[in-house]
Amino acid sequence: xxxxxxxxxFVALLLLGVDLIVACAALLLWLGSxxxxxxxxxxxxxxxxxxxxxxxxxxxxxxxxxxxxxxxENNTIAIANRTARKMLGQHVVGQxxxxxxxxxxxxxxxxKGRSGRAVVRGLVRRRDIWQINRQAIDExxxxxxxxxKTAEADISRAHTDFVANASHELRTPLxxxxxxxxxxxxxxxxxxxxIPQKFLGTIQREANRMQALVSDLMSLxxxxxxxxxxxxxxxxxxxxxxxAARDAAGAERLERLxxxxxxxVHIRGDMQQLEQLVRNLVDNAMKxxxxxxxxxxxxxxxxxxxxxxxxxxxxxxxxxPEHLPHLTRRFYRTDPGRSRASGGTGLGLxxxxxxxxxxxxxxxxxSELGQGTQVIVRIPLETQENNQPEQGTKxxxxxxxxxxxxxxxxxxx
Numbered sequence: 001x002x003x004x005x006x007x008x009x010f011v012a013l014l015l016l017g018v019d020l021i022v023a024c025a026a027l028l029l030w031l032g033s034x035x036x037x038x039x040x041x042x043x044x045x046x047x048x049x050x051x052x053x054x055x056x057x058x059x060x061x062x063x064x065x066x067x068x069x070x071x072x073e074n075n076t077i078a079i080a081n082r083t084a085r086k087m088l089g090q091h092v093v094g095q096x097x098x099x100x101x102x103x104x105x106x107x108x109x110x111x112k113g114r115s116g117r118a119v120v121r122g123l124v125r126r127r128d129i130w131q132i133n134r135q136a137i138d139e140x141x142x143x144x145x146x147x148x149k150t151a152e153a154d155i156s157r158a159h160t161d162f163v164a165n166a167s168h169e170l171r172t173p174l175x176x177x178x179x180x181x182x183x184x185x186x187x188x189x190x191x192x193x194x195i196p197q198k199f200l201g202t203i204q205r206e207a208n209r210m211q212a213l214v215s216d217l218m219s220l221x222x223x224x225x226x227x228x229x230x231x232x233x234x235x236x237x238x239x240x241x242x243x244a245a246r247d248a249a250g251a252e253r254l255e256r257l258x259x260x261x262x263x264x265v266h267i268r269g270d271m272q273q274l275e276q277l278v279r280n281l282v283d284n285a286m287k288x289x290x291x292x293x294x295x296x297x298x299x300x301x302x303x304x305x306x307x308x309x310x311x312x313x314x315x316x317x318x319x320x321p322e323h324l325p326h327l328t329r330r331f332y333r334t335d336p337g338r339s340r341a342s343g344g345t346g347l348g349l350x351x352x353x354x355x356x357x358x359x360x361x362x363x364x365x366x367s368e369l370g371q372g373t374q375v376i377v378r379i380p381l382e383t384q385e386n387n388q389p390e391q392g393t394k395x396x397x398x399x400x401x402x403x404x405x406x407x408x409x410x411x412x413x
Contacts, residue, residue: 068083068146163217164217167221175211237267238265240274256293260297273355280352282295284348284349294314297313298311308378311377313372318367319334
């Protein structure tokens with residue numbers, strides 16, 4: 001009906017002498033208004049409002065998990081699933097989480113009120129090892145996950161004991177072989193032929209290399225056996241680094257050693273292991289750097305004043321980037337022939353890595369072909385140790401050095 005009325009009006013306008021274009025515009029306007037008036041309005045957008053997660057929902061979600069899980073509200077345990085109640089006791093719900101764990105590292109982690117993790121001993125039984133993971137949900141709520149690391153530690157301990165026992169058993173026959181070879185080498189009148197002398201020299205050289213290998217295996221086993229025990233002795237690091245660096249260089253290579261900037265830093269550590277760390281790094285830098293090239297050693301505080309930063313830098317060929325991620329693996333060599341010829345056992349950097357991990361530090365290896373290699377060890381200062389909960393040990397950061405890092409390295413050389 002409305003469309004018919006619009007057509008009648010259009011015809012009337014034409015009969016009255018109105019311009020055709022004006023009449024058509026009026027018709028189109030009328031018809032468009034009719035279309036808009038009769039069309040249905042679009043449906044409103046479908047908006048979903050998520051309901052907040054309630055404690056009852058969280059309780060039902062985690063109740064049957066085989067992993068002990070806790071939900072805390074302002075460090076008070078509001079929810080504990082069945083596994084956690086069986087482990088810690090039925091009374092744990094409503095208790096302060098710090099009182100429930102009664103472990104200094106756990107208490108330190110929970111008191112910070114942020115996400116993190118800590119490894120504790122004796123949570124249930126004396127020899128148990130548990131990892132506590134805390135994940136904050138908001139300012140008040142947090143989820144605590146308990147992971148049993150005891151079996152993993154037992155396997156590692158069994159492996160360590162086997163290597164230590166085997167190494168100990170090898171020391172006695174090796175000492176006998178070396179002793180007899182040295183005795184024969186002193187009696188030169190019985191070895192007139194050059195061939196026996198050559199064979200005897202080979203026996204001595206290989207026996208000495210095996211003895212060094214056994215010694216490194218025993219060192220690695222001891223370090224692994226103590227990796228969960230954080231060193232507690234407070235010490236100044238600078239004298240230890242300087243003394244160990246000179247020992248590693250020896251009288252014949254001392255002129256290549258450059259002791260650079262040394263700052264007074266105090267850490268909690270194991271003196272013998274730290275000396276071994278420095279000796280290994282300096283010896284490697286001299287063996288595999290440029291012949292007669294300098295080796296620079298520096299000890300400073302990090303920019304955030306939270307860590308001691310030990311740097312050992314050499315010059316020379318550098319290390320191809322494809323080898324960098326594997327350098328701390330046991331018996332890994334970038335050039336096996338050169339490593340054996342220099343007397344290397346393939347365990348030096350593996351020992352360094354484990355010492356750094358025991359001290360809750362970080363190891364970085366940076367290299368650029370044709371420029372040399374820089375090894376950086378970061379160990380938390382004693383002040384940080386007192387104020388920060390234990391975090392999980394990070395993997396070693398091994399990477400290629402950029403141009404600006406290369407310039408900084410060259411300035412140390």
